Amino acid sequence: MFSLNVEKIREDFSILNKTINNKPIIYMDSACVTLKPKQVVEKINQYYNEFPACAGRSTHKLGKKVTEEVEQSRKTIQKFINAKKQEEIIFTRNTTEGINLIANSLGLEGKKVLGTSKEHNSNLLPWLNGNMKYDIVKDKDNDFNFEEFNEKIKNTKLVAMRHTSNLDGTTIPAKEIIKIAHENQALVLLDAAQSIPHKEVDVKKLDVDFLAFSGHKMLGPSGTGILYGKYDLLENLKTFMLGGETVFDSNYDSFKLEKPPEKFEAGLQNYAGIIGLAEAARYLTKIGKDKIEKHEIKLNNMITEELNKIPEIDILGPNVPESRSGIISFNIKNTDPHNVASMLDASNNIMVRSGAHCVHSWFNANKLKGSARASLYIYNTEEEADIFVKAVKDLVKIVK
Amino acid sequence: MICLIALIAFGILGIFSVSYRKLALEAFDCVFRRITLRKCESGLDQRLKSQITGKLMVKSPKLASKIYKNFEVISWIFTILMIASTIYSGYGIYNFLVHGNCNGPDSNALCIFDPLKKEEPETCSVAFQKTAELEAPEIGDSPSLGSLNSKITIIEFGCYTCQYTREAQETVEKVLKEYKGTMRFVYKSFPLPNHESSKNVAIAAECAKLSGKFWLYNSLLFNKDIKTDDKSLISYAKEANINITQFEQCLNSQEAIENVDIEFNQGIASGIYGTPTFFINNISLVGPQSFEEFTKIIKKELRK
Numbered sequence: 001m002f003s004l005n006v007e008k009i010r011e012d013f014s015i016l017n018k019t020i021n022n023k024p025i026i027y028m029d030s031a032c033v034t035l036k037p038k039q040v041v042e043k044i045n046q047y048y049n050e051f052p053a054c055a056g057r058s059t060h061k062l063g064k065k066v067t068e069e070v071e072q073s074r075k076t077i078q079k080f081i082n083a084k085k086q087e088e089i090i091f092t093r094n095t096t097e098g099i100n101l102i103a104n105s106l107g108l109e110g111k112k113v114l115g116t117s118k119e120h121n122s123n124l125l126p127w128l129n130g131n132m133k134y135d136i137v138k139d140k141d142n143d144f145n146f147e148e149f150n151e152k153i154k155n156t157k158l159v160a161m162r163h164t165s166n167l168d169g170t171t172i173p174a175k176e177i178i179k180i181a182h183e184n185q186a187l188v189l190l191d192a193a194q195s196i197p198h199k200e201v202d203v204k205k206l207d208v209d210f211l212a213f214s215g216h217k218m219l220g221p222s223g224t225g226i227l228y229g230k231y232d233l234l235e236n237l238k239t240f241m242l243g244g245e246t247v248f249d250s251n252y253d254s255f256k257l258e259k260p261p262e263k264f265e266a267g268l269q270n271y272a273g274i275i276g277l278a279e280a281a282r283y284l285t286k287i288g289k290d291k292i293e294k295h296e297i298k299l300n301n302m303i304t305e306e307l308n309k310i311p312e313i314d315i316l317g318p319n320v321p322e323s324r325s326g327i328i329s330f331n332i333k334n335t336d337p338h339n340v341a342s343m344l345d346a347s348n349n350i351m352v353r354s355g356a357h358c359v360h361s362w363f364n365a366n367k368l369k370g371s372a373r374a375s376l377y378i379y380n381t382e383e384e385a386d387i388f389v390k391a392v393k394d395l396v397k398i399v400k
Numbered sequence: 401m402i403c404l405i406a407l408i409a410f411g412i413l414g415i416f417s418v419s420y421r422k423l424a425l426e427a428f429d430c431v432f433r434r435i436t437l438r439k440c441e442s443g444l445d446q447r448l449k450s451q452i453t454g455k456l457m458v459k460s461p462k463l464a465s466k467i468y469k470n471f472e473v474i475s476w477i478f479t480i481l482m483i484a485s486t487i488y489s490g491y492g493i494y495n496f497l498v499h500g501n502c503n504g505p506d507s508n509a510l511c512i513f514d515p516l517k518k519e520e521p522e523t524c525s526v527a528f529q530k531t532a533e534l535e536a537p538e539i540g541d542s543p544s545l546g547s548l549n550s551k552i553t554i555i556e557f558g559c560y561t562c563q564y565t566r567e568a569q570e571t572v573e574k575v576l577k578e579y580k581g582t583m584r585f586v587y588k589s590f591p592l593p594n595h596e597s598s599k600n601v602a603i604a605a606e607c608a609k610l611s612g613k614f615w616l617y618n619s620l621l622f623n624k625d626i627k628t629d630d631k632s633l634i635s636y637a638k639e640a641n642i643n644i645t646q647f648e649q650c651l652n653s654q655e656a657i658e659n660v661d662i663e664f665n666q667g668i669a670s671g672i673y674g675t676p677t678f679f680i681n682n683i684s685l686v687g688p689q690s691f692e693e694f695t696k697i698i699k700k701e702l703r704k
């Protein structure tokens with residue numbers, strides 16, 4: 001009763017009923033993008049089939065219907081992360097766009113930005129590219145290093161950290177970090193791409209200033225994302241991209257900006273994506289994030305326990321699965337992670353990612369080439385975990 | 401070095417499909433880098449290696465492991481084999497073009513694949529090619545088995561020294577046995593002009609006919625590894641219990657030669673261009689054909 005009904009969930013994912021070379025698909029690359037349930041796909045189709053028009057601009061019936069659906073979606077997302085107002089929800093293309101929006105409009109020139117040692121390129125390059133002073137807090141034995149943070153937070157304008165790492169699944173203690181940051185007059189942007197899909201994230205409780213995440217990593221359509229920001233902060237932000245929908249009036253020599261969120265949503269939006277993303281949020285809420293997290297940790301436990309028995313295998317990050325949510329990032333001694341991924345795919349249709357997972361900075365600093373990464377989600381089963389473990393064991397025997 | 405094989409395979413597939421073209425390009429890049437003793441950048445070799453061993457892993461982990469560990473060596477072996485077989489084929493094609501035989505100028509062996517070979521039945525052909533439609537001849541004085549009133553008459557034009565006529569004998573005997581009582585079988589000699597001693601043997605058979613022992617002698621000639629000199633032919637006659645004085649006289653008689661010539665000329669008139677040629681009633685069958693082929697025609701004729 002308190003655990004996921006995985007069998008029932010799997011019925012919603014048509015791809016899972018298909019086979020490749022007569023074998024079922026074992027999808028373990030959800031940290032990259034998740035699969036999409038039929039409810040989301042149907043919602044996307046609904047837009048194209050029933051009201052494929054403009055939102056916000058046209059007053060005809062179809063136009064009104066889209067406007068209504070989009071605003072309803074905004075409310076759904078507002079509830080999903082427990083924001084105070086729906087105007088605090090900005091639709092973007094992905095996490096990357098949300099972060100870039102902040103990097104370009106918060107007025108950070110010459111200011112200090114603080115990250116962690118395990119940032120995705122999307123939460124690193126925007127800060128390196130601007131005229132800012134960027135620094136990081138390194139983990140201490142895989143734990144967040146408060147000592148270093150307390151020191152470095154001085155004179156910091158923005159703390160821009162990943163909530164959960166896509167590299168090893170570790171999550172930073174966001175609430176405490178935010179508290180300390182605020183005491184030091186710093187704002188906090190959380191890259192929640194890997195936390196939102198897997199655990200309860202409440203922006204009010206966290207008191208976070210900005211939060212960016214992607215729809216495609218939480219069962220939503222590809223190329224959809226959200227940037228949350230506290231309303232008064234959003235009001236004072238400069239704009240990053242301007243055009244249709246961002247102003248309510250313009251002359252040849254001047255214009256008047258809309259209020260948030262419209263002032264940030266330039267040009268025609270991905271309405272089908274927005275509506276589909278809201279459907280994904282509803283789907284996840286219905287399941288319950290606490291159950292999702294428990295399910296992933298249970299599978300992660302099973303896998304970790306077995307992989308730990310193999311001396312040739314090295315799991316990145318802390319050895320306790322509870323600290324790694326649904327991520328198992330690993331290396332087999334003397335074996336290229338790309339070969340590992342390729343062999344898992346060729347032998348058992350096990351789909352994992354390999355390489356640096358866009359966290360090149362960490363791999364370079366640790367002199368590693370990359371890793372193979374299995375990332376679990378609601379549709380992965382214990383049986384799949386067993387097959388994965390067996391395949392890895394076989395593989396180790398082959399390359400040993 | 402697997403990339404070289406990949407380059408050729410993907411190169412050929414790439415002619416038909418765009419998606420392989422990209423792989424072929426990758427393979428080319430890889431080969432080029434390997435030739436210049438650098439590492440293959442695209443990782444194509446590694447990808448192929450893991451795909452192959454991954455697939456094998458489920459079936460035979462041991463073999464997969466061997467291949468994984470010795471992949472470079474194995475791909476070298478395959479590459480060398482491929483180059484060798486390419487050179488060998490090239491040599492064969494050269495021989496074929498220059499000497500008309502892919503095995504070289506002095507060889508009589510067959511090319512396994514002979515691009516010039518026509519789909520024609522195998523016969524011992526006479527110098528002339530098929531010119532007219534085949535037409536069944538008169539039976540005349542030729543030796544025959546079976547009732548005159550049979551619904552089926554099979555006439556064979558054969559040559560004792562022709563390999564294909566000899567090959568056909570087994571089927572002929574089977575047909576004779578199977579349709580005994582329902583058919584008449586006639587044998588006519590068609591000694592091939594380009595076979596030196598074929599006429600000699602035909603005359604000997606003709607003499608056996610004159611002694612009333614044709615079928616026995618015929619059967620001996622077909623079932624033995626025959627020699628064609630007079631002495632041997634006489635010894636076979638002895639075996640068939642033929643009166644040897646008569647037989648020897650006959651061998652030199654004008655009559656026997658004339659009779660053989662009559663049959664041969666009948667053959668020419670019938671349009672025979674190679675042996676064996678059969679007429680099943682009016683239907684012709686050229687070359688050593690299968691028993692089934694005979695049966696098919698016989699059954700059809702019987703139904704008429």
Ligand SMILES: Cc1ncc(COP(=O)(O)O)c(C=O)c1O
Binds near residue numbers: 095165
């Ligand atoms: C922690 C983290 N941040 C940011 C991103 C970038 O997400 P997107 O490509 O959807 O913008 C990812 C994607 O893998 C991620 O894992």
